[in-house]
Amino acid sequence: MTAKRMIGVDVGGTFTDIFSLDLRSGAASVAKVPTSRPDQSAGFLDGIRHEAPDMGEITTVVHGTTAGTNALLERKGARTGVITTAGFRDVLEMRRRDRPRTWGLRGDFTPVVPRDLRREVPERTRADGTVETPVDLDAVRSAAAELRAAGCEAVVVLFVNAFANPENEAAAVTVLRAAWHNDHVAASSEILPEIREFERFSTTALNGYLQPEVAGYLARLETALVEGGFGGEFMIVQSNGGVMSVDTARRLPVRTALSGPAAGVIAAGYIAESAGFSNVITGDMGGTSFDVSLIANGESVLSPQTAIDFGLVIRTPMIEIATIGAGGGSIGSVDAGGLLQIGPESAGSDPGPVAYGRGNDRPTVTDANIVLGRIDAAWPLGDGLGQLDVDAARAAIETHVGQPLGLSAMDAAEAIIRVANSHMAGAIRLVSIERGFDPERFVFMPFGGGGALHAGAMIEEVGLGRALVPRYPGVTSAMGCVIADMRQDFVQTIGALAAEIDTSALAAQMQDHLDQGHRVLDAAGTEFAAREVRFEMDMAYLGQTHTVAVPLEVRVTEGRVAPLTQDALKTAFEATYRGIYGRLLAGSAIRVLNLRSTVIGKRPKFDLSSLAPAAAASVETAARGTRPVYAGGAWREAAVFDRLALPVGAQIEGPAVLEQPDATIFVEPWLAASVDAHGNILIERKEGAAR
């Protein structure tokens, strides 16, 4: 066996991050190269060559991509046609009758498929699955011809009640596949056989809209990899935090919507677990936003759907990420009522903070961190930024925040940080306290470049137990690519009373999901450490609106699913319901809405101690002297260290600044930091420290 290396690649707006794992020695290494534009594949290939000049020795490349998200946000998907039930061509445009914002009544909505590319055909299925009108296949053929003549690259079939009986959709799609000039053809029952027409149609239409773009991008990457001598498996991270084969990704590009961020959360969970913490809140601070996610008992919280933008709804399980508009580039200002505001306006990374000297003159959160001495002006982050202009940053803070509030420039800078911290803390409370999780039991893990500056403040504001800064916070998503398991999620709407459900039909449906899942794992050509199957049902009392997700104990013997009894369904529902609401409703019938199945191929994990600092490291060689840092209304002399040069077991008392090429950690005066066996920095309150 010559192949011996596994590579994770995360392509961001500025940098392409590479995480490389040598499968024989367990050694890992990381690299950052500039992202190439407009075609990201050049940077992608450069990055891989940097780590593995001989691509023949790579077994697996796993990619976390934002290609799909960006195509949606910039509305750069393919011209897509819709063939739908007569009377329903406007479902995509009518949404669920919502509006973009509560107040103001402004703003409209442009669907990804314009009205003239949505064609109706005679057909109708009833809610119970009865076909009332068989699909008119001649009408399908002529609609397809017209859509093709209108320049459509993808076409989707969206029929009402197709979740209950896919017969009409299947007949239409068979005709289409024979007639269409490429393979970008799909029906809603293939993508998401779940009740609720807008959510199913939207997910299917967005999939079609993304397919040509994402499939083309992945094909370019794959071709380049093969030409470079790569003969292994190429896989893509899904929004649910698992990976899928590149073939699946080409068919279901809509599942990549949160690919990049999901990979980061997976890595954070693994790093924390390895360090002995199974409850984690992650915080990814970028230029314009702060993304928070929660991992409880080692499991990421998933949400069933998300809107990428107003009206662009994707329904597929995704790692739940709460986002607020407070990033390093968020602008601080004082409103007419005298209140200090952070964001939502942002200078982003271009023009960026005032200190970058690229034309922005309004103070940002990063400017405040620079003025306070927490970011070293002489040793800036990132490429080609040269010397940061501290004086300009201080002047901007004085003018826009200090004077209106009657504060000195330094106190105004500290005020900006405090209010930004308070917004970030609010996002953390939203995913923890508001969901019934006690923050004291959680460790905060910042990743991305900026989050580690605010880790101490999160401990104080939210009452989090401690913070853990991974050794390479800037490449967490790339690392997650290498760690993620292979995962397939399935859904099928059932729509029956628990007391009347056909249990053998249900078992057959479970069997079908299981078989599909195993086929995908078998085809992957990768070794799995284990396989795992989970079944869950959305259930409720008859008449209730919100369903609860009920995990089912299902016996699988030699690959065959054993049917559950109706009583077992009832017992499982009641156990879950009692756990959530504390009591049952006697005498009410129980309804089963959807079956959800998950098939996971567990990948072998690697030992994070390969990332740990060298044995020869010492605190003395890591020390870089001191510099003044403003905190708590006064200048203090903070010790400065080269973070990557600190040895395992090092203990650093705050105030201190720990620097590495792509991130800075600020240890506040009342905190202490230590280096754990994997090179992570653990930040905790000093013994008996009170502020």
Next chain:
Amino acid sequence: MSAAIDPITLAVLAGRMEQIADEMDATLFRAAFNPIIAEAHDASHGLYHADTGETLVQGKNGLPIFVGVMAFAVKAVIDKAAEQGGPQDGDVWIFNDAHIGGTHLSDMRLVRPYFRDGELFCWLASVGHWHDVGGAVPGNYNPSATEVFQEAVVVPPVRLLKGGDVQTDIRDILMRNTRLPLSAEGDLNGQLGALDLGVKRLDALLDEYGGETVGAALSTLSNRAETLLREEVGRLPDGRWEAQDFLDNDGISDTALPVKVALEVHGDRLKLDFTGTAGQAAGPINIARPTAIACVYVAIKHIFPTLPANAGVMRPIEIEIPEDCLLSAEFPAPTGGYTETILRMIDVIFSAAAQAAPERVVANAYGTINALSIAGRRSDGSRWVMFSFYGGGHGASNAGDGLNHGNAPISMATIPPVEILEAAYPVVFREWALRPDSAGAGAHRGGLGAIYEIEVLEENGAEAFFFGERGRFPPKGIAGGGDGALNRFDYEQADGWQQPPLASKMVGIRLDRGQRVRLQTPGGGGYGPAAERDPAKVARDVRLGYMTADRADQCHGTAWREIEQ
């Protein structure tokens, strides 16, 4: 409450308190049984002033109309508590009387005093729309009511909890007066849970910051809201602008009812005078004075969307509403259809403000809640009621065209999916589409209304109830923009399609299996003269079928025909 607080603590506390109210909202949305709260979020929570009941902080995600109206509910409880010897820790009052608390009888209000170190610090309140509160019609939308007693059971402010103990007598009366006790009990528990959570979160906040600091923050935030509104109003020109519109009728007699406003700007002060509005009506489109005042707040906040949600905003606004008015109805006048009247108030306020500053305002939205209920019995005898509100177009603004098929300005409710409705009820939708030619023309056009056509499948047939508006007077454009299309409701009978004699309201329409109803909702008003619309946009609207070629010619001339497609 002292007045001095440092600006940083203020900014932090503003966010923390808003989050408490938001979390109370979220708690009820999750726990509620009925979809009107759980899905449509017809509920609200907040913190209110200890002495005056003024709104201090209110959640972001509750129904917009409740922002403002809850202050009256809390004040009613403050007055009641004073009669009863003052509030005690652990007391919770409950009531739905719309004449003292605003909106309609479906909205059940719970009000609880919050004590700190033995002293009343503020009030917490929760309001939610229950599925059924008795009365003549399931769901309480009775278009033929002439007294509140035909709408629902009326509950005055009474103590459901005394010192933390549930008064089961009160609870028993409530649960015996609803068709859906299970749903009502679930909602009531959810509301009590939200209040408990509010108390817990406030305790933690006050432990951390101290009562004096939090109190100072609350009064500073009210003053700040007042300052912000004065700043906004000060940018408007001084003057007086009038606007008048009409409600189709009151559901009893076929007479149009004027709703009129005169808007005056004097420096940084605002006056709204509703003199000239119709008198108290026989039918259920009356509103009580608290509802009218809260509605002014909703309109103002739509015009100035960044204003905070607290009572300070209302201080520079003078509101004049005559006695014996549609907008100041007295007990026991029916108020079930209050939504129609406040939507019309918002329309006239927008139309008046548009004369002062068209760039700050949007044209009229579709202007009716369109409550349509189709109900009957299945062959097994079980009762079914499909009750929903339907959407329409939003108004255009200087920023662009209006939104197609939006929700009402007083609500953030979404519409249930066709597939959920068809799975639950014996009906099939024949059409669910945008309505061509329904938008008001203009330099920017309004959003399109919708067409919903529903066929009854149940062999026993069904009965339909319809409560709408805008059947005779269309949503208006502003700044020279055109009007949206009229609301139109048709129903099928053995001798063909019919329309209600009162255009937009009707009870007891008998439908046989296979018969249909068809609702075509208004689009929004336009902004600016239609002649100024970019011909390329007209051509696009025709190509997409938003507009027929004939109507394009009529509204915009024929220049669009020269555009290459």
